[in-house]
Amino acid sequence: MRRMQALSATNRRASLGVFVALVCEGALLALMLPFRSDLSLATPGLVFVIPVIIGVAVGGLAPGVLAALTCIVLYDVFFIPPYGALTIHTRANSLALLVYLIVVLIVAEIVHNLHSARNEAHRREQDAGRLFELSQALIGDLTISQLLDHIAATVQTVFAPRWTALLLPSGPGPASDEGAELFVAARSGQELTTEEVDSLTAGGGQIRSLGMAGGEAPSRMAVALVASNRPVGLLVLQEVQFARHDRALLGTFANQAALAVERAQLQDQALRSRLLEEVDRWRAAMMGAVSHDLRTPLASVKAAVSSLRQDSDSMSSTDRAELLELIELQSDRLARLVTNLLDMTRIESGALAVRPTLIPLDELVDESLGAVNGLVPRSRVEVEHGPDLPLLEIDHVLIGQVLANLLENAARLSPDDSRIRIGARSVGGPAVPFVEISVTDEGPGIEAEERERVFEMFSQKSGGARAGLGLAIAKAFVEAHGGSIWIDPRITRGARVVFTVPGAVSVAEHA
Amino acid sequence: MPDGMTKILIVDDDPALVKALRIGLTARGDEVATAHSGSDAITQVALFSPDLVILDLGLPDLDGLEVCRRIREFSDVPVVVLSAYGDERRKVEALDGGADDFITKPFGMAELEARLRVAIRHSAARTGSRSQPAATLRIGQLEIDMVHHMASMGGEALVLTAREFDLLAYLARNAGKVCTHHMILKDVWGAGYGAESNYVRVYAHRLRKKLNDDDGEILRTVPGIGYQLVDNAPAD
Numbered sequence: 001m002r003r004m005q006a007l008s009a010t011n012r013r014a015s016l017g018v019f020v021a022l023v024c025e026g027a028l029l030a031l032m033l034p035f036r037s038d039l040s041l042a043t044p045g046l047v048f049v050i051p052v053i054i055g056v057a058v059g060g061l062a063p064g065v066l067a068a069l070t071c072i073v074l075y076d077v078f079f080i081p082p083y084g085a086l087t088i089h090t091r092a093n094s095l096a097l098l099v100y101l102i103v104v105l106i107v108a109e110i111v112h113n114l115h116s117a118r119n120e121a122h123r124r125e126q127d128a129g130r131l132f133e134l135s136q137a138l139i140g141d142l143t144i145s146q147l148l149d150h151i152a153a154t155v156q157t158v159f160a161p162r163w164t165a166l167l168l169p170s171g172p173g174p175a176s177d178e179g180a181e182l183f184v185a186a187r188s189g190q191e192l193t194t195e196e197v198d199s200l201t202a203g204g205g206q207i208r209s210l211g212m213a214g215g216e217a218p219s220r221m222a223v224a225l226v227a228s229n230r231p232v233g234l235l236v237l238q239e240v241q242f243a244r245h246d247r248a249l250l251g252t253f254a255n256q257a258a259l260a261v262e263r264a265q266l267q268d269q270a271l272r273s274r275l276l277e278e279v280d281r282w283r284a285a286m287m288g289a290v291s292h293d294l295r296t297p298l299a300s301v302k303a304a305v306s307s308l309r310q311d312s313d314s315m316s317s318t319d320r321a322e323l324l325e326l327i328e329l330q331s332d333r334l335a336r337l338v339t340n341l342l343d344m345t346r347i348e349s350g351a352l353a354v355r356p357t358l359i360p361l362d363e364l365v366d367e368s369l370g371a372v373n374g375l376v377p378r379s380r381v382e383v384e385h386g387p388d389l390p391l392l393e394i395d396h397v398l399i400g401q402v403l404a405n406l407l408e409n410a411a412r413l414s415p416d417d418s419r420i421r422i423g424a425r426s427v428g429g430p431a432v433p434f435v436e437i438s439v440t441d442e443g444p445g446i447e448a449e450e451r452e453r454v455f456e457m458f459s460q461k462s463g464g465a466r467a468g469l470g471l472a473i474a475k476a477f478v479e480a481h482g483g484s485i486w487i488d489p490r491i492t493r494g495a496r497v498v499f500t501v502p503g504a505v506s507v508a509e510h511a
Numbered sequence: 512m513p514d515g516m517t518k519i520l521i522v523d524d525d526p527a528l529v530k531a532l533r534i535g536l537t538a539r540g541d542e543v544a545t546a547h548s549g550s551d552a553i554t555q556v557a558l559f560s561p562d563l564v565i566l567d568l569g570l571p572d573l574d575g576l577e578v579c580r581r582i583r584e585f586s587d588v589p590v591v592v593l594s595a596y597g598d599e600r601r602k603v604e605a606l607d608g609g610a611d612d613f614i615t616k617p618f619g620m621a622e623l624e625a626r627l628r629v630a631i632r633h634s635a636a637r638t639g640s641r642s643q644p645a646a647t648l649r650i651g652q653l654e655i656d657m658v659h660h661m662a663s664m665g666g667e668a669l670v671l672t673a674r675e676f677d678l679l680a681y682l683a684r685n686a687g688k689v690c691t692h693h694m695i696l697k698d699v700w701g702a703g704y705g706a707e708s709n710y711v712r713v714y715a716h717r718l719r720k721k722l723n724d725d726d727g728e729i730l731r732t733v734p735g736i737g738y739q740l741v742d743n744a745p746a747d
Contacts, residue, residue, distance in 0.1 A: 292569075292595050299593075299617035300527035306619035307535030315538045323534055330527050412526065413571060444548075444571055 010060075017059010021067035024051040029074055036079055041093065044079040045100040052104045056111040064108035072101060127249050130158045134253060138260035147264050148186035151235075151257045156188035159250065161221075161240035163189035167200060168233045168261075182234060189238075200236060223250055225258035232261050293337055293469045297330040304330075329374040333408075336371060340401055341469070344476045347398075354398065354480050358391045358504050361424050361437070367396060368403035376411040376420070385424035390433050390503035398477040399501055402485075405470035406439040406497050414443035414494065426503060433503035434483065442494040451487040474499070516542045517631060520559060522552040522578070523567035523593065532565065535620045549573025556582050563631050565623075566610070567593040568601055576601070576608050583609035589630040589688075591623075599735050603691050606736065611688045629741060633687020648683045651742030653722070653729065655683050669721050674699070678714050682730070682740035691737040711738070 028047055032039060048071040056064030076086055080093045088094050137150050148166050156164040168185040184197060192200075221240050225233040235254055304323040312320060346352035365383055369376060392399070403422075410420045421440045428434035446454060455475040471485075478485045478499045488496035519541050521532050526547070533543045544559045546552040549570045556564060564582065568575030579590055592605045592613040602613045611630045614623055648655040652665040660676055662669045671679065677699045682690060692708035700710060715738055719730050731739045 288595075295595060295616050296525055297527065300525065300531045302617040303528060303535060303620060303623070304531040306621060307531065307538065310620060311535065311538040314540075315534065319534045319538065323531060326527055326531055333527075412524070 014059045014063050017055045017057075017063030018066055020058050021051045021055030021063055022070065024054050025067065025071060025074060029078060033078060036083075039079070041080065041096055044075055045096060045103075048075055048100070049104055049107060052108055053111055056108045057115060060115075061108060061112045064112065065105070068101065068104045068108060071104070072097060075100065130154075130249070131252060131256070134158075135256055138256055142264070144261070144264040144268055145186070147260060149188075151260070152186040152188040155235065155237065155250075155253065158253075159237055159240050159246065161189060161237040163187060163192055163196075163238045165192060165200060165236045165238075166233060167236065169231075185233070192238075196238070221250070223254040225254050225261060227258040227262035230262075232258050232265065289469055289472075290341065294334065297334045297337070301327050301330045301334075325374065332373070333375065336401070336404070337469070340405075340473045343398065343401070344473050347476055347480050354395045356393045356395055356481075356502070358393055359396045360391055361385060361389060361435070364392060364394075364396055364400055364403060365422060367400045368407060371400060371404040372408045372411075376407045380411065380418070381407065381420050381422060383422045383424075386426075388426070389424055390426055390435060390505075392435055393502045393504045394481055398480065402474040402477050402499065403437070403439070405474050409470055409497075410439055410441035410443065410495070414441040418442040427500060428503075430505070433505060434500045435503040436498060436500050438488065438496055438498040440491070440494060440496040445491065445493065445495045446487050448489065451489060454487065455485065471497075516540060517563065517627075518542045518544070518559065518561040519627070520544045520546060520552065520555050520561040520564045522546045522549070522555075522564060522570070524548065524569065524571050525567075528567075532623075539624065547571075549575070549578040552578050553581050556586055556588060560586075561588055563627055563634075564588055564590045565593060565627075566590050568598075568605060569595070576604050579605055579608045579610050587634070589634040591626055591630055603693070603736055606689050606691045607693060612739070613689065629687045633685075636686065648680075648686075650683055650686045650740060651729070653683070653742070655680055664722055671718075671721065675714060675718055675721070678711075679718055679740075682738060686740045686742065689733050689737055689739045693737075695737065 025048070028050065032044055032047060036044075051071060052064050052067045055067035073086070076088065076097060077084060080088060080097070082089065088097070134151075134154050137154065138147070142150060148168070152164045152166045155161075164187060165184050166186040167182040170181045170183045182200065184192070184200060221237040223235045223237075224231050225235060235250075235257065237250075304327050308315075308320065308323055315323075343352055347354075362383060365381070369378055369381065407420060407422075414420070419442065421438075423438045423440065425436050426433060427436045455471050474497075475485050478501065481501050483500040483502070485497065485499035488498050517540075519536055521529050521536075521543060522545075523529050523532075524547050529545050529547070533545055536543050544555055544561065546555045549572050552564070552566065552570075555561070566575055566578060570578065573581075575592065579592070582588065582590060589611040590609065592602065592610045594602050594605070594613050594615055605613060611634065612626050614626055646656065646658045648657065653662070654664075655662045657680060660673075662671060662676060662679055678695065681695060681698050692711050693705050695711050696704040696707060700707070704710070715730060715732070719725065719727060722729055724730055729741060731741050733739055
């Protein structure tokens, strides 16, 4: 089929050449015939070179030769006496015809050669252009799937088969295993039928079985993409018309594509391993943070208990009472931290749902202060908000923990008698009311470059001065409510932690 | 100090731990001051002139290592570092930076007390010997003659190679202090050494044989960190 189409194209050109040459001959004949008696014998010979050149230029060598032969007949019949017959009487006339024939054939050959050289140059230029286009695309920063699509699309545009398919071995990584099954990773042109896909992938769909020259299905052309002596994929062109030189061009294409695919695959692998490394580092940091935070209350409990066991006799009763209280508070702190951690992991894994209820801010504050009872003296805490603050629509257990963590941090990091202020205001529209709650302390504050990182699991700068896990947990809980949490950058003295949570649509608007 | 009260400065940002330590140490008859930040700690060392500093490495303002270095700029007060479990690198850094010993959280008061006593006793001995370099060092049963490069254990002369003697002498000069592999290598082997902790292990093993100290009660191993020469008999 391919050959037939190729032939028909050549035929069309040849027929056109013959046609143009014949028309030209007829016209010249008609032009010269009325005054042929005035013309010398050589003149028609010169004039009849024209149709031959035109025939060669338009249709190639064969139409040119055909034109030359018909011209000889016309020359002889119409311009060499006796007119109207093929017979030639004088030797001089025979010589004129012979010279004409030789001249015309040489001219035809030269014109033909010039013509094909020009065509060849044009084709090479086109090939170079296509290759440049392809390589240009391949060096770009494409993801592997974009790259594969691009290769398929370019091959489709350049060679115009019915379709182009790019097959890759299934399974992870480059095709180190020669027996790997193939799958269609990218395609271009017409849709592949299911049978065609099956014929590509099943059974014979292995790189080894198709091989470099491979693809003996009629009119199907398959080229293996080979990089570093290793097959990385297979390029299949269905029903493609190939000129001889196209095969070499496709080979060059395939080599470039193979290198690009290999490079992209390696890049992909490198990215994957970097990600794994990152996860490992994160996990280690989290374990460190958890262990630090659990150990801190444990350290004071153990110190207090061992003190009581050994030196209880030499202590005043106030000291004993203080140590006992400390043990109780720190045990509570430990228990709260464990609950927090469990809740956080369950929220992040989706096992714990947020259960919102309506609660006024003051009640939430009371609840939080209860949770950090003893760690944060009630007398240090001030609550300020306008009278029209909407109710909070939150899971009060979780947001209570958020507030408790912030209060505990504030109390721990600021001077003993300083104030801790809780502020609240309504933000967002009436349709989606949000309440912004802030906790402000008079401690050392948080440096600008630390403001983002304090919310990360592994934020602890050299030992965990600020929150340890407290802020990371707060962030998880607030975000589970669709809110956000940040450190107010405008505060220069002390620290102000701000978070938003959903508020209730006001009752008045319901009515 | 065997006589009178020991003045101890506790530096930690966790008020609960500070309180527990304060009550516990006071009950034992020590005088206690507290600091919650690094800068506060440095001021207190200057003003309160404690006999010992208990220093947490995680402080809100300054890094504990930095605090330790700054204290060392003007004071020889023994520093016992509080550190988190598994933070070997920071322990080594703290010891290289001038800390005397470390204790890992959580700890019991008895253990803390023991470490504090060792640090204070040996530090007192060290400051004494520094003002007037002693020709002979005595650590418990061990006697080291620095002039004649001779050592004896309970009156019995020890046969030591030059390197073994140098190692023993270095540890004796720093008795009670945890010496990291790095510190030992730099001083005993020379400036070009620092990473070859195997050398130290081999020589420590030989020394221990010659000291008849198979259990490591005199030449204590601090796993992953270094060695400490301790005299376990209470000072008189």
